[in-house]
Structures are given as structure tokens and as C-alpha cells.
Amino acid sequence: MNIVLIGQPASGKGTQAEKLVEKYGLAYVEMGGILRKISKEDSDLGRQIKSIIEEGKLVPDQMTIEILIKHLENLNRLDGIIFDGFPRMITQAEAFEKYLAEKEKKIDLAIYLDLPREEVFKRLVNRRLCEKCGKTFNLLTKPSQAGDLCDSCGGKLVVRSDETPEKVNVRLDLFEQQTRPVIEYFAQKGILEKVDGNRSIEDIFAEIALRISRRNLV
Numbered sequence: 323m324n325i326v327l328i329g330q331p332a333s334g335k336g337t338q339a340e341k342l343v344e345k346y347g348l349a350y351v352e353m354g355g356i357l358r359k360i361s362k363e364d365s366d367l368g369r370q371i372k373s374i375i376e377e378g379k380l381v382p383d384q385m386t387i388e389i390l391i392k393h394l395e396n397l398n399r400l401d402g403i404i405f406d407g408f409p410r411m412i413t414q415a416e417a418f419e420k421y422l423a424e425k426e427k428k429i430d431l432a433i434y435l436d437l438p439r440e441e442v443f444k445r446l447v448n449r450r451l452c453e454k455c456g457k458t459f460n461l462l463t464k465p466s467q468a469g470d471l472c473d474s475c476g477g478k479l480v481v482r483s484d485e486t487p488e489k490v491n492v493r494l495d496l497f498e499q500q501t502r503p504v505i506e507y508f509a510q511k512g513i514l515e516k517v518d519g520n521r522s523i524e525d526i527f528a529e530i531a532l533r534i535s536r537r538n539l540v
């Protein structure tokens with residue numbers, strides 16, 4: 323089965339993806355990570371992606387899909403995958419479904435981790451990052467034992483450049499404009515499962531596993 327995981331930033335997608343990989347033996351394809359990795363390469367494509375990311379822009383559809391397909395070819399599989407951070411827009415969803423259909427594969431399930439915008443905003447603006455070792459904290463849910471400093475290395479805790487309140491609002495607006503329609507798109511196809519993301523990690527995962535088994539996907 324192929325699963326698409328959709329959710330706002332800080333909705334807990336990565337954590338749930340990890341658990342899905344473990345339980346169902348899926349391959350994890352995280353689009354943001356793939357793009358960041360390429361952006362560090364010394365190649366034309368790498369430099370192009372790097373400048374797009376640095377300007378805070380989105381990598382164009384066509385480029386994103388080509389990179390994804392290349393990645394899947396290297397993985398040598400088109401099934402048994404969980405996708406995180408893709409598709410982010412309807413145009414990407416359509417193009418990718420067309421590609422899969424040509425290979426007689428499809429997206430079997432889209433899981434949407436639903437959270438109120440205020441909750442996501444709160445989670446994001448309270449995130450802190452150790453500027454020395456990169457350890458992440460959250461003032462509300464995972465504070466440092468050392469107050470203003472990192473409890474691992476004593477480094478200074480800072481706000482990530484795209485997690486200031488202004489930039490968080492821009493990111494959340496983008497989600498509403500571009501990704502919300504993708505959720506509707508999968509709902510119309512009858513493959514969407516909307517899961518309440520405002521619960522414990524274990525409760526959310528149990529719910530996802532239940533939905534998967536109800537659909538006879540495993």
C-alpha cells in the first residue's frame with residue numbers, strides 16, 4: 323500500500339510516519355529531506371534548489387516531481403511507501419497519480435492529521451533550537467532542564483528563522499491555500515482518513531492503525 327501523510331508543520335507527521343514504517347515495513351519518503359539533501363550537493367540542480375529554499379520559495383511542481391521519480395527509481399520500489407510532505411498541491415497530486423497509474427500503482431490512502439490552526443501556531447512559535455548542537459525543545463511541551471540554555475551542551479536556545487510568529491503565519495496560510503484543496507481532492511476519491519491530531523502519539527497511532535485495518539489495506 324502507498325500512504326500519503328498530510329498535516330500542517332508540527333502536526334506530528336514525522337513521528338507517526340516513523341511508527342508506520344516500523345509497523346508495516348514501509349519505505350519512508352520525506353520530500354523536504356530529499357530536497358534539503360540535494361541542496362547541499364555540488365551540482366547545477368543542487369545550487370538551483372539551494373537558492374529557491376534560501377529565498378523561502380517553493381520548489382516548482384515539475385522539478386519536485388522529477389526529483390521524486392528519480393528518488394523512487396533509486397529506491398527501486400513504487401509500492402509500500404509512506405509519503406510525507408508530498409503532494410503539497412493538487413497539481414502535484416494529479417501528476418503523481420498519473421505517473422503511478424502508468425505503472426499500475428496508486429495512492430491507497432491519504433491520512434490527514436487534523437489540528438486547529440491555533441494549536442499548530444502555538445506549537446511552532448514555542449519551538450526552540452540549540453544553536454550549538456541542534457537539539458530541539460518546546461517551551462510548552464518539552465522545555466530544557468537548563469532554562470534558557472541547552473540541557474545537553476549548554477548552548478544558547480534560539481528561534482528557527484522560519485518560526486517567528488510572522489513567518490509561521492505565512493506558512494500556515496500557504497497550507498490553507500495550497501494543501502487544503504489536496505485534502506478535499508483525496509476525500510472526493512474516497513481515500514481520505516481524517517484523524518484528530520490533538521491527542522497523545524499512541525492514541526493517534528492506534529487510530530491510524532484501526533483505519534488501515536478497516537480498509538483492508540493490510
Ligand SMILES: [Zn+2]
Binds near residue numbers: 473475476
Ligand atoms: Zn545543545
